[in-house]
Amino acid sequence: MKKFIYKLILFFSIPILFFVFTEGYIFSLKKDIFSxxxxxxxxxxxxxxxxxxxxxxxxxxxxxxxxxVRYGLSCTLLNKLSNDSLVFVNLAMDARDPxxxxxxxxxxxxxxxxxxxxxxxxxxxxxxxxxxRNSYLYLDMSLITSLKxxxxxxxxxxxKRIKSLIRYLLSSNKISQIxxxxxxxxxxxxxxxxxxxxxxxxxxxxINEYFQIDKYGWSELQFSYLAKxxxxxxxxxxxFSVFLPPKRSDYxxxxxxxxxxxxxxxxxxxxxxxxxxQIFGKFNQLDTIGDYNLFREAYHLNANGQAVYxxxxxxxxxNKKELFSLNYKWFN
Amino acid sequence: MLFNTIDFAIFLPIxxxxxxxxxNKNLRFQNILLLVASxxxxxxxxxxxxxxxxxxxxxxYYTGLKIHKVETKKKxxxxxxxxxxxxxxxxxxxxxxxxFASSFANGLSLIGLKANLGTLNVILPVGIxxxxxxxxxxxxxxxxxxxxxxxxFIEYSVFVSFFPLLxxxxxxxxxxxxxxxxxxxxxxxSKAVDGLRQILWGLFxxxxxxxxxxxxxxxxxxxxxxxxxxxxxxxxxxxxxQIYCDFSGYSDIALGTARLFGIExxxxxxxxxxxxxxxEFWRRWHISLSSWFRDYLYxxxxxxxxxxxxxxxxxxxIFLVSGFWHGANWTFIVWGALNAIYFxxxxxxxxxxxxxxxxxxxxxxPTIREFINMSITFGLTVFAxxxxxxxxxxxxxxxxxxxxxxxxxxxxxxxxxTIILLIIVFIIIEWFGREQKYAIEKIGHKxxxxxxxxxxxxxxxxxxxxxxxxxxxxxxxx
Numbered sequence: 138m139k140k141f142i143y144k145l146i147l148f149f150s151i152p153i154l155f156f157v158f159t160e161g162y163i164f165s166l167k168k169d170i171f172s173x174x175x176x177x178x179x180x181x182x183x184x185x186x187x188x189x190x191x192x193x194x195x196x197x198x199x200x201x202x203x204x205x206v207r208y209g210l211s212c213t214l215l216n217k218l219s220n221d222s223l224v225f226v227n228l229a230m231d232a233r234d235p236x237x238x239x240x241x242x243x244x245x246x247x248x249x250x251x252x253x254x255x256x257x258x259x260x261x262x263x264x265x266x267x268x269x270r271n272s273y274l275y276l277d278m279s280l281i282t283s284l285k286x287x288x289x290x291x292x293x294x295x296x297k298r299i300k301s302l303i304r305y306l307l308s309s310n311k312i313s314q315i316x317x318x319x320x321x322x323x324x325x326x327x328x329x330x331x332x333x334x335x336x337x338x339x340x341x342x343x344i345n346e347y348f349q350i351d352k353y354g355w356s357e358l359q360f361s362y363l364a365k366x367x368x369x370x371x372x373x374x375x376x377f378s379v380f381l382p383p384k385r386s387d388y389x390x391x392x393x394x395x396x397x398x399x400x401x402x403x404x405x406x407x408x409x410x411x412x413x414x415q416i417f418g419k420f421n422q423l424d425t426i427g428d429y430n431l432f433r434e435a436y437h438l439n440a441n442g443q444a445v446y447x448x449x450x451x452x453x454x455x456n457k458k459e460l461f462s463l464n465y466k467w468f469n
Numbered sequence: 470m471l472f473n474t475i476d477f478a479i480f481l482p483i484x485x486x487x488x489x490x491x492x493n494k495n496l497r498f499q500n501i502l503l504l505v506a507s508x509x510x511x512x513x514x515x516x517x518x519x520x521x522x523x524x525x526x527x528x529x530y531y532t533g534l535k536i537h538k539v540e541t542k543k544k545x546x547x548x549x550x551x552x553x554x555x556x557x558x559x560x561x562x563x564x565x566x567x568x569f570a571s572s573f574a575n576g577l578s579l580i581g582l583k584a585n586l587g588t589l590n591v592i593l594p595v596g597i598x599x600x601x602x603x604x605x606x607x608x609x610x611x612x613x614x615x616x617x618x619x620x621x622f623i624e625y626s627v628f629v630s631f632f633p634l635l636x637x638x639x640x641x642x643x644x645x646x647x648x649x650x651x652x653x654x655x656x657x658x659s660k661a662v663d664g665l666r667q668i669l670w671g672l673f674x675x676x677x678x679x680x681x682x683x684x685x686x687x688x689x690x691x692x693x694x695x696x697x698x699x700x701x702x703x704x705x706x707x708x709x710x711q712i713y714c715d716f717s718g719y720s721d722i723a724l725g726t727a728r729l730f731g732i733e734x735x736x737x738x739x740x741x742x743x744x745x746x747x748x749e750f751w752r753r754w755h756i757s758l759s760s761w762f763r764d765y766l767y768x769x770x771x772x773x774x775x776x777x778x779x780x781x782x783x784x785x786x787i788f789l790v791s792g793f794w795h796g797a798n799w800t801f802i803v804w805g806a807l808n809a810i811y812f813x814x815x816x817x818x819x820x821x822x823x824x825x826x827x828x829x830x831x832x833x834x835p836t837i838r839e840f841i842n843m844s845i846t847f848g849l850t851v852f853a854x855x856x857x858x859x860x861x862x863x864x865x866x867x868x869x870x871x872x873x874x875x876x877x878x879x880x881x882x883x884x885x886x887t888i889i890l891l892i893i894v895f896i897i898i899e900w901f902g903r904e905q906k907y908a909i910e911k912i913g914h915k916x917x918x919x920x921x922x923x924x925x926x927x928x929x930x931x932x933x934x935x936x937x938x939x940x941x942x943x944x945x946x947x
Contacts, residue, residue: 140658145665151926
């Protein structure tokens with residue numbers, strides 16, 4: 138009996154010790170894990186897919202953000218609206234966050250870039266959104282949060298944390314590796330914009346439950362990297378503004394009524410990071426024109442909506458910017 | 470309380486420690502502990518049905534004593550039928566009343582008559598089919614003078630309610646389990662380790678293979694009208710894998726858990742999908758139920774003695790009853806009838822006992838003939854599973870007719886590579902372990918211990934990493 142208990146304890150203590158040691162190690166290294174240098178090595182690889190941007194020699198406007206920007210704006214339409222005096226380039230991607238965007242921006246040639254417009258969607262700034270992001274970000278969670286998150290969202294979270302730790306350790310003597318000569322890249326048909334045909338499937342939860350701030354909190358990293366993007370653009374003499382991609386009226390109404398505390402926290406976090414930029418757009422931008430025909434679902438515009446919103450966006454870009462502040466009205 | 474939950478992971482070590490460290494010197498205390506733990510285990514599911522379990526236990530305990538005590542055959546028969554009718558009465562009310570009421574009303578409506586018998590709004594008490602059969606086997610064995618009744622009510626209650634087998638079997642026999650409960654049990658290191666290994670393998674089968682296969686089987690069966698014939702075939706295959714890994718996984722956990730307490734339960738599965746004919750399949754699938762029906766129904770009916778019609782009648786009775794035992798739905802009855810049809814040619818040609826040994830014993834690979842026979846048997850089984858899984862007969866028929874359409878020769882629209890790869894790895898492990906009690910029983914026995922532990926850690930990691938969406942054990946509903 139003693140032998141059995143001893144062996145059982147030994148069997149379980151090996152992974153438990155390994156687990157405790159790994160978690161302790163992650164905790165002690167956290168500052169270095171999220172240092173700019175390390176983050177650059179982990180995240181900058183994506184830039185090699187965007188070397189086509191460097192081949193555009195016109196004056197450029199860069200559109201940044203996640204899927205709501207990717208599917209929400211058509212660069213070709215925007216170019217036409219500017220009488221082809223500008224080339225709009227859409228660098229947004231599904232679920233893309235400020236962290237990845239920052240390392241993309243710092244590794245492309247910004248000569249001739251006149252302005253950068255970043256679409257902000259509050260849920261991307263939550264830790265609950267990490268399941269859609271680079272698993273390296275799981276290292277940003279505490280042990281307790283990881284346990285909760287593992288049970289609810291991603292059972293493999295601890296394996297991903299260990300894998301990310303190994304990536305971190307292996308990156309100690311590396312520098313960021315971007316293949317600038319990666320094939321000869323064609324400029325995409327609509328300069329990176331895409332018309333949404335299918336229906337995204339990861340937006341099924343009720344809006345107020347989507348953020349899960351009580352359980353997992355906000356991602357300070359995302360806020361700080363948005364501020365870094367702003368600072369970086371200013372240092373390059375590039376105009377930087379944020380804008381609010383529109384949401385379907387039922388969503389924006391629910392968000393307004395049920396998520397006002399979350400929203401206030403979100404804005405306060407941006408203020409805390411000294412976000413210095415202009416802002417334009419409203420969450421319920423398209424309400425007044427019967428928005429149900431313009432959306433694929435609550436968050437994403439369809440092809441028709443993309444055309445309508447591109448014209449509105451262009452108008453706002455020229456005329457309706459305000460300085461980002463706590464008092465900015467997010468709803469009409 | 471399910472075996473694949475945190476609750477059970479806490480419950481089991483507590484009972485184990487109390488069992489071996491505080492009650493180990495007194496058999497009666499050990500049995501009381503097992504009974505309390507078993508009732509707690511059952512009450513965690515639904516405490517309201519605990520009274521039914523206790524009543525059923527007392528009924529069989531008391532009638533068992535009476536059958537033994539009275540002297541005339543008439544009186545013995547009275548007590549036997551009292552027990553049988555009460556037990557089957559409970560089962561009938563909770564499990565079958567609604568089915569009979571609606572079938573009767575439907576039958577009358579065919580000849581233009583109306584009947585409204587009403588239905589009962591009751592849920593099925595978990596494990597009722599299993600503990601009812603425990604009790605029935607006990608009183609029948611006493612009646613047949615195979616055993617003497619137990620005098621100690623605690624001992625008898627543990628036999629009926631022992632928590633590893635309480636809700637989904639194996640269906641134990643008094644002749645096998647009661648002597649183990651009545652005898653002092655001492656801790657056996659190698660048996661305990663073996664029990665843990667079997668629990669680990671059972672969890673892998675349930676959490677990794679069955680739960681993942683279930684997601685696709687459910688997706689395809691629930692939307693069968695939207696898929697091509699080839700995808701529906703894949704859906705049926707996923708269900709065949711799901712039901713095997715779900716139920717045999719449960720049985721592995723039950724057997725492994727019992728072994729931790731020094732108790733050996735009846736083997737319930739013996740790699741049935743490697744069978745070369747249907748008779749062999751039924752000797753390897755849900756063995757404790759098949760043998761129960763054989764001993765308490767088929768043999769008393771006369772078995773395979775007598776003329777052709779007699780054999781056909783008995784075969785159909787046993788398979789139809791077996792189908793009906795699984796649930797009150799015509800789909801289960803058709804599933805039973807199909808298996809009877811598969812089985813009859815073997816019985817009539819006296820070939821039902823040709824494949825008694827494990828296939829390709831002592832060899833790595835089967836012969837071509839064995840492989841073809843296994844494939845045919847598996848194909849027939851999968852075909853029958855369609856009826857078992859379908860929501861109703863119309864669903865099953867439309868599912869099958871859609872399979873046999875031109876879309877059968879298209880590429881399946883659903884093809885989850887990771888789960889298919891996991892299933893292939895699982896089948897390979899099962900194949901190489903088919904001569905053991907369970908597939909990984911002997912794997913790594915001669916390996917250097919750290920390497921063997923790496924194998925176990927690998928299985929633990931796979932359980933966490935590839936865990937499918939948690940599904941209820943299928944046999945809980947029976």
